[in-house]
Amino acid sequence: MRWRAEKHTPYLLLSPAILTILFVVAVPLVFSLYTSLTPYRLTKPDSINQFIGLRNYERLLDDTKFWWAFGRTILFLTIALNLEFLLGLGIALLINRITWGQRTLRTIMMFPMMFSPILVGFQFKFIFNDNIGILNNALQSLGLTDGAIPWLVERDLAMFSIIFAEVWMSTSVFAILLLAGLFAMPKDPLEAAKVDGCTPWQVFRHITLPFIMPFAYIAMTIRSLDVARAYDIVDVMTGGGPAGRTELLWTLIARVGYDNAKMGQANAMAYVSTILSILFTWYFFTKLVAARRYMGGAA
Template sequence: MTTTHVPVEDRTQEQRHPGRLRRDRSQAPLALLLMLPAVLVVLGVVLYPLGRTLVLSTLDVNSSVQQTAPFVGLANYAALLSDPAFWSTLWRTTLFTVFSTGLQLVLGLAVAQFLNQPLRGRWLFRSAVVLVWALPTIVNANMWRWILNSQYGYLNGLLSHLGLIDQYHDWIGGPLQALFVVALADTWKSTALVAILLLAGLQAVPHDIYEAAALDGAGALRRFWHMTLPLLMPMVGVVLVLRTIEAFKVFDIIYVMTRGGPASGTTTIAFFTYLQAFSNQRFGLGSAVAYVTVLCILVLCFVYSRLLRRGNGAAS
């Protein structure tokens, strides 16, 4: 009688490690139990509000105490897309997003390059950047609101003392001017996060390639443009997506500094949603604006990913 021997590589996972599989199966209920709180949080904080908002966007809800609301389908979306105020708000939000994100990327890259240099006391500069990022947005907004105050703001006092202005200016008095000033205030805080992320990407770049390029006669600008920037593009993509999402749905700094004014000059799409839902009590329309905002953010992220993927393919 002959006995056939099954090769070790042909055996199943259960035949090779029977004890490990039994142990994994016995720990499966415990693993599911440990995951249950996180699943409940995701369901309660993310999925349920998304579903509830979607339902509200198809109803005619005009009061917070309204018991029943008629189903109107896509009427809220149609009313929104035919409203000139919505398109003005969308254009204003896009302008704010492009200006603030682009400026944050440029300044953050410069700060990251500075922090990546072998300087004495480098830890002190990095700590200062972290502290700026850790500053709450509400505190940052109030700080800049006092600095830019048209009557007793520090900026007017400093410029007047230096002889650069003859009289105090209202820095957020004009609609377009206020939008850019608020974007600058947001950039002051958010640039720190961009710098921290890009610094992490810079530290992952090997220094040997810089030394080899320097020996070949490549200058600092050429090394940055042809070596640093291509290697940093994956992290740049992460920064663009994160900051675009945050800038497009900016609300808190707008609420504290300008309340959407003057003349709706700083009313972004998130603040427009707040006004429709809570000030005007048009919860159905506000929910529709919220879903359009999500759609716009998804489109922007898709465009970013396509452009970065195309750029990486061309670089390779």
């Protein structure tokens, strides 16, 4: 009897956590999966009781708008995350070399991530405004252009603008985590490499970079999960337009789910797009494990 009680103790102790996860994560997930199999409209709550099987998913297969948004979101994620990594790495390396005022600079560096994405969106919307925005006015005043550049309208520029805003807001996440990696790095290998006559580039390429790569992949994993915060930026700056040129999965899903009130269809879109999140997260996680194995860490 006593043996049996001891056997169950861990489950008993874990049960609050398991129940919490069930209610906070599993139930909403299952519920939204179910609604994706219904024609559920927010304004007609009874429609949740009508089961239509995979009809919403079948519609998605023919929905070119959705697949364009899907592809565009992959492009957005790939460019934004890589740029954030490269810039974050550069900033971390520079700050790591500073001997005076480093704390102040670290604090200043974190300012952009303290802004709400909506504010960042408004800030860049007015910076990039073609008529009264400061960027065009500055370019015209400096004589670099004599026309109004339609930053938020022209196909490539519009994508560039929203990526720029996203990179501005989130690069510091990479910089902070990579800086933590640089701080944790032992000095002995660096000094040994210098004694052996390695060039700074060789030291960086073969010692510093492999050491901080696990930190980079942790940052990538975190960012790939919370990058959907960029929805607010895109919504404010372009709303996914014009003519769908900056339409990402998040703006499309929000419009279908809330503006059109078709939550069943929006949830089907969200479930398909979840594949994207899982793929990105899985990719970065395997890279993290590989990088740690390379460094002799956990297998």
